[in-house]
Amino acid sequence: MSVVPAWPTARDSVVSPERFAQNGPVHPLVKGVGVDDRSTAELVAAAHAGDSSAWGELVDRYGGLVWAVARGFALSTADASDVSWTTWLRLVEHLGRLREPEHLGGWLATTARHECFKVLRRRGREVVGVDTDLDIESGEPTPEVVVLDTERDRLIWTSLGEIPQRCQVLLRALAASPPASYVEISAALDMPVGSIGPTRSRCLDHLKKRLHAHHVLGGTDQPLGGAT
Amino acid sequence: MTEPAFDPVMAEVRSVLENADPVPPAVIAAAKGSFTWRTIDSELAELVADSADSLAGSVGAGVRGETAPRLLTFEAAGLAVEVEVAESGASRHFVGQLVPMTAAEVVVRWNTGSASTTADDLGRFVVSDIPAGLVSLAVRRTTDASPVVTSWVSV
Numbered sequence: 001m002s003v004v005p006a007w008p009t010a011r012d013s014v015v016s017p018e019r020f021a022q023n024g025p026v027h028p029l030v031k032g033v034g035v036d037d038r039s040t041a042e043l044v045a046a047a048h049a050g051d052s053s054a055w056g057e058l059v060d061r062y063g064g065l066v067w068a069v070a071r072g073f074a075l076s077t078a079d080a081s082d083v084s085w086t087t088w089l090r091l092v093e094h095l096g097r098l099r100e101p102e103h104l105g106g107w108l109a110t111t112a113r114h115e116c117f118k119v120l121r122r123r124g125r126e127v128v129g130v131d132t133d134l135d136i137e138s139g140e141p142t143p144e145v146v147v148l149d150t151e152r153d154r155l156i157w158t159s160l161g162e163i164p165q166r167c168q169v170l171l172r173a174l175a176a177s178p179p180a181s182y183v184e185i186s187a188a189l190d191m192p193v194g195s196i197g198p199t200r201s202r203c204l205d206h207l208k209k210r211l212h213a214h215h216v217l218g219g220t221d222q223p224l225g226g227a228t
Numbered sequence: 229m230t231e232p233a234f235d236p237v238m239a240e241v242r243s244v245l246e247n248a249d250p251v252p253p254a255v256i257a258a259a260k261g262s263f264t265w266r267t268i269d270s271e272l273a274e275l276v277a278d279s280a281d282s283l284a285g286s287v288g289a290g291v292r293g294e295t296a297p298r299l300l301t302f303e304a305a306g307l308a309v310e311v312e313v314a315e316s317g318a319s320r321h322f323v324g325q326l327v328p329m330t331a332a333e334v335v336v337r338w339n340t341g342s343a344s345t346t347a348d349d350l351g352r353f354v355v356s357d358i359p360a361g362l363v364s365l366a367v368r369r370t371t372d373a374s375p376v377v378t379s380w381v382s383v
Contacts, residue, residue: 047263050266050268052263055260055263056260056263059256059259059260060256063251063255063256063259064251066259067251067255071249077252080255081252081254081255081258082361082362082382084255084258084259085255085258085259085262085362086362086380086382088258088259088262089262089265089362089364089379089380090379090380091262092262092263092265092266093272093377093379093380094272095266097272118281118382121280121281122280122382153243153244153247153248156240156241156244157244157248160241160244160245171238171241172245174238175238175241175242175245175246177246204235204237204238207237207241208237211237217237
């Protein structure tokens with residue numbers, strides 16, 4: 001990704017996802033520190049007033065989150081692109097109407113989830129992720145053929161597509177750049193913030209089971225017990 | 229990855245996703261470009277009904293698009309915009325109705341262009357050759373009522 005050269009700096013300066021996990025919900029203002037030190041609420045207000053650089057910064061901060069949600073719900077690249085664009089157009093419409101602009105990430109994650117479900121309904125596919133049991137396997141490995149350097153990476157990619165849909169959304173959001181906060185993940189999954197930590201542990205367990213099945217992880221690897 | 233990895237598997241997941249599934253530059257560009265669609269003085273008419281949604285649960289997927297036109301209803305305070313969408317390959321044909329009936333200038337906007345027409349005194353309008361994809365309608369009534377834009381919808 002070369003479009004947003006500030007990314008590596010941004011990522012280095014924010015809290016790593018593992019520290020997010022240890023510390024629980026993190027204030028959304030932590031995002032993007034070092035790139036543009038305006039708060040998210042300030043950027044929303046500036047964008048509403050016509051400041052396109054503020055808009056660009058919002059896209060830089062939350063574009064990865066929106067993409068993670070769309071792809072996590074097993075949308076194709078084309079459908080995920082539509083969902084992303086639609087989500088940002090919704091924000092253009094609602095810039096002056098947000099009740100809690102400081103929680104924009106949660107609003108975007110919720111909007112992206114709704115748009116994903118619209119696409120899934122239109123495709124005639126079962127909507128997963130809401131009111132379904134966490135342990136139901138998605139059965140929808142991501143269809144794209146991707147180019148990865150090593151067999152190990154390919155198997156990790158395959159394993160990611162084999163875990164429950166919620167877990168795909170959660171892990172992708174945590175892996176986004178900058179990583180999503182627990183508040184944003186709870187919006188993406190329509191789950192209480194308090195259950196994100198335990199869910200994350202279960203999702204990593206799901207993934208590790210698949211990695212074991214594909215012999216990516218050996219038998220001596222520690223089971224994930226303490227990651228809350 | 230240079231980050232201190234609390235869970236090495238998570239670090240590998242991040243690395244694989246960054247290689248295999250980064251946010252496409254075109255997606256970021258489209259998100260940034262959507263700012264140009266900002267309308268300052270218009271009221272937003274939200275999508276309140278979409279026949280494609282209500283049919284999805286009960287009718288077999290894949291055939292409903294060809295059998296019945298899709299009906300979209302947008303509502304703002306004081307104005308509803310009803311649009312019947314007919315498909316013809318990759319283009320769309322709109323037959324619309326403004327409620328209450330009013331004459332107006334109607335513009336259909338999409339990513340790469342727009343088409344305008346007028347609604348007659350009975351609020352009826354027709355727009356042809358709209359490319360499939362995301363669209364929004366802008367309605368400027370001949371009265372001094374404030375202009376209305378609909379939320380974006382994929383057709």
